[in-house]
Amino acid sequence: MDELIDATGMLVMPGGIDPHVHLEMPFMGTFSSDTYETGTRAALHGGTTTVIDFILQKQGNSLRAALEEWSGRATGNAVGDYSFHMAVTDFNDSTKEEIKEMIADGITSFKTFMAYKGALMIDDRQMIGLMEEVKHQGGMVTVHATNGDMIDYLVQKNILEGNRAPIYHYLSQPEVTEAEASERFADMANYTGCPGYIVHMTCEGALNAVRNATRRNQKVFVETCIQYLLLDASLYEQDFDGAKWVMSPPLREKKDQATLWAGINQGLVQVVATDHCPFKWEQKLMGKDDFSKIPNGHPAIEHRMELLFSEGVKKGKITLNKYVEVTSTNAAKIFGMFPKKGTIAVGSDADIVIFSPNEKHTITASAHHMNTDYSGYEGLEVTGKVKTVLLRGKVVIDNNKCLIDKGYGQLVKRKKINGII
Ligand code: URP
Numbered sequence: 419m420d421e422l423i424d425a426t427g428m429l430v431m432p433g434g435i436d437p438h439v440h441l442e443m444p445f446m447g448t449f450s451s452d453t454y455e456t457g458t459r460a461a462l463h464g465g466t467t468t469v470i471d472f473i474l475q476k477q478g479n480s481l482r483a484a485l486e487e488w489s490g491r492a493t494g495n496a497v498g499d500y501s502f503h504m505a506v507t508d509f510n511d512s513t514k515e516e517i518k519e520m521i522a523d524g525i526t527s528f529k530t531f532m533a534y535k536g537a538l539m540i541d542d543r544q545m546i547g548l549m550e551e552v553k554h555q556g557g558m559v560t561v562h563a564t565n566g567d568m569i570d571y572l573v574q575k576n577i578l579e580g581n582r583a584p585i586y587h588y589l590s591q592p593e594v595t596e597a598e599a600s601e602r603f604a605d606m607a608n609y610t611g612c613p614g615y616i617v618h619m620t621c622e623g624a625l626n627a628v629r630n631a632t633r634r635n636q637k638v639f640v641e642t643c644i645q646y647l648l649l650d651a652s653l654y655e656q657d658f659d660g661a662k663w664v665m666s667p668p669l670r671e672k673k674d675q676a677t678l679w680a681g682i683n684q685g686l687v688q689v690v691a692t693d694h695c696p697f698k699w700e701q702k703l704m705g706k707d708d709f710s711k712i713p714n715g716h717p718a719i720e721h722r723m724e725l726l727f728s729e730g731v732k733k734g735k736i737t738l739n740k741y742v743e744v745t746s747t748n749a750a751k752i753f754g755m756f757p758k759k760g761t762i763a764v765g766s767d768a769d770i771v772i773f774s775p776n777e778k779h780t781i782t783a784s785a786h787h788m789n790t791d792y793s794g795y796e797g798l799e800v801t802g803k804v805k806t807v808l809l810r811g812k813v814v815i816d817n818n819k820c821l822i823d824k825g826y827g828q829l830v831k832r833k834k835i836n837g838i839i
């Protein structure tokens with residue numbers, strides 16, 4: 419039977435898409451603390467109906483084995499819809515053979531790490547080989563663009579000098595490490611002709627590298643994350659509490675925030691994601707005496723839509739149309755999910771957020787649905803609240819209640835990517 423929803427005075431928007439999350443990810447000797455169930459449920463509470471999670475290839479193993487491992491965690495457990503990026507951490511002749519298969523299975527974006535030396539990082543030789551194959555098969559290469567060798571050197575230097583507090587995480591990843599790697603990535607993407615996307619961009623130097631690439635009419639897509647727009651590195655100037663915001667790249671300066679907001683309005687930054695990689699406080703304590711052992715990441719999957727609305731739209735930094743583009747439509751287009759996702763239209767999935775634009779509320783860990791015991795935004799008052807969420811036409815969230823069980827979330831297989839939106 420049809421159901422009538424009274425949305426008087428509300429905004430009605432496409433369901434949010436967060437293309438950068440890490441659910442139950444094995445990382446730095448532990449696992450990120452949200453499962454597919456808790457993470458996608460928290461996302462729905464915050465108006466995000468689809469997430470794209472990162473599968474990590476284990477070095478020496480196949481992409482297929484990694485896909486099976488991640489499918490095992492997601493299938494039957496997701497509450498909201500999800501899709502996968504494949505992180506290639508070991509590109510060799512047999513990995514190359516698997517790229518075509520992955521694309522046929524709807525995994526059309528391949529993540530690379532220019533950082534995390536000795537763990538996830540690939541070298542430029544592997545990057546070029548991967549780009550050539552991915553371009554040939556119709557996919558996209560995405561990147562964590564920071565110079566892993568420089569960072570490795572600076573981390574070791576700080577540890578040897580006895581600089582072990584969280585602020586040294588920040589000081590070991592200066593802006594130049596990101597600017598240099600972003601430029602190198604853009605150059606390699608230009609040379610190979612492979613569509614490229616830089617994840618979690620934080621700073622002016624990196625965005626300028628992309629701005630320069632546009633002068634040769636190259637398109638490199640850019641994602642920033644909500645924390646880089648709202649928070650800055652002064653948070654590291656407190657003892658171990660700064661560990662809440664230990665993430666890579668680290669929070670930057672106010673001038674970088676200004677550059678990123680401008681980048682959104684200039685169309686250079688197309689996506690605002692979260693890089694949701696939550697840990698409980700006891701996990702953060704693994705690095706109590708050594709910042710390099712603090713698991714990197716922070717929780718945000720639930721609050722991206724409300725934070726960006728409050729700080730961006732309400733404060734006049736971006737328009738409502740831009741808000742919808744960067745929280746939903748652009749990610750759907752860039753990653754081959756449009757028009758199934760990212761729009762309200764006949765034939766689309768009817769993922770819809772009904773949003774109360776003037777309602778104020780305060781973010782606090784005691785009320786959130788993420789599986790973490792702290793919030794990076796504790797006590798922050800925001801204006802605008804998600805009231806009702808529909809996923810594939812069904813009301814899944816209403817007035818803070820989730821009305822569906824795990825298993826409702828579906829895998830979204832994506833189309834080939836041409837690098838144009
Ligand atoms: O600190 C972060 N970003 N943790 C998750 C892994 C990554 O680099 O995206």
Ligand code: ZN
Binds near residue numbers: 562617618666667
């Ligand atoms: Zn990263």
Ligand code: ZN
Binds near residue numbers: 439440
């Ligand atoms: Zn990430």
